[in-house]
Amino acid sequence: MDKREQLINTYIILLFGVLNLFCNEFNFLTINLRTLLLFAVTFVTFIYYVRQGTGPYNWKKLTRTDWLISGIMIITLICLIYRICTGIADVNQEIVLLAIGVMYFVLHKYEVDIRAVFGVLCISNYIVYAMMLLSYITKGWSSPLIKFLKGNGGATAWLLLGVAVTMLSYCTSRRRKLTVFYGIGMLLGSFLLFMEKNMTAILIIEGLIISLPFIFKPEKRFIKRVIEIFLCFNFLLCNMSLLTGYVEIFKGDMIYDLEVSVYMELVLAVAALAFFTLWDKHTTEEDEMDTRLPELLPFFQLVAVVAIIFIGALFTAVTRGSSVVLPDVMYKLLSLFILSIAEQNGIFYTIGERYGIVGAVAVMVLLAVIAIYCLRKPMEDTREQKLSKCIMVIYVVQSIFLKQTVLTTPLYAAIIIMYLKGTVEKERNVLDEADNSDTVL
Secondary structure, three states, rough: OHHHHOOOOHHHHHHHHHHHHHOOOEEEEOOOOOHHHHHHHHHHHHHHHHOOOOOOOHHOOOOHHHHHHHHHHHHHHHHHHHHHHHOOOOHHHHHHHHHHHHHHHHOOOOOHHHHHHHHHHHHHHHHHHHHHHHHHOOOOHHHHHHHHHHHOOOOHHHHHHHHHHHHHHHOOOOOOOHHHHHHHHHHHHHHHHHHHOOOHHHHHHHHHHHHHHHHOEEEEEHHHHHHHHHHHHHHHOOOOHHHHHHHHOOOOOOOOOHHHHHHHHHHHHHHHHHHHHHHHHOOOOOOOOOOHHHHHHHHHHHHHHHHHHHHHHHHHHHHHHHOOOOOHHHHHHHHHHHHHHHHOOHHHHHHHHHHHHHHHHHHHHHHHHHHHHHHHHHHHHHHHHHHHHHHHHHHHHHHEEEOOOOHHHHHEEEEEEHHHHHHHHHHHHHHHHHHHHHOOO
């Protein structure tokens, strides 16, 4: 491992580990401390990155992607200078964008093990989870440490990322100790996500669970892990009415409807019965854990279809103004979904409010490009690339509905940059071939 690789590894630990712990409201000249630290760490890493090379940074070999990022950074810098000169105090977004631009030039050349990145993030999340639980248990003792996380509406998106990462790691890990580690983290993160009571975020996780068997190879070990998180996640969700209504520690912090919980648990029991019937029919104890089980995929297809029909029935009930099928329960679920969207400002609203229609269109193009990359050649991707794609899809979906802040945006940006490394390398190889051909000529 050379010095540059060591530097990249250190930066990953700082970004996904250390900076992830700064969830407080400390500001310096109206700039959040986390924003300043993100820019400082990224910029210093870039300076050392260039100095560790064999010479100055080769601007002659910049790819089209490199030039695009450089152009965005120049525009952002102009906006930053303008806002400072006009006395506008809030410049956090501009500094974060500049940091992400510098981050691109730090990470875009090196292959980073995404599973190691997930591990660093999970370790850091454990500490924040403990602070959040202490805040509930002690009625606010650790609230100052997580004030920024809880106060600006970004806790839901941050918890969604943490739960998704632990679920993906749990399903793809082959070491028992790591499986236990990720499983506990998944349960803690899921409980805290349920305490936010955001139905949109919960549905995104449900969609991720159902889609996993179609993204990765349907091996016996993997299918077993997926159904474990499916049952654990939903069983915990069904019992939130009991935890928040009858456990003194959480009583009064959040209210879940008992009737809705009962119906959901009945549906979960039917789904579990159907799956285990198929499991006993198509597997034996003698089967190896890496045995393919494509015959179980219809179960997940059926669950996905039923979920789509049920969501359609919810909206139909509201459109018609009445429903003869579980009217109260359906209205309660739909109201939770509507309220979860209403209380969050998605990325279009946030950027549009600041930069107008130009910013909203730019964000739309960005999300469309990320979505296109996620759809390209899914069968040829490695497991690590598929893990990155899952996070990228989650980012596209939750950006539309949930508020993105400095807590989550740099983490998503780093994962997207790591995935795009292969595309940038292809552009650079084309440039190298052109240079070599000119030399020959």
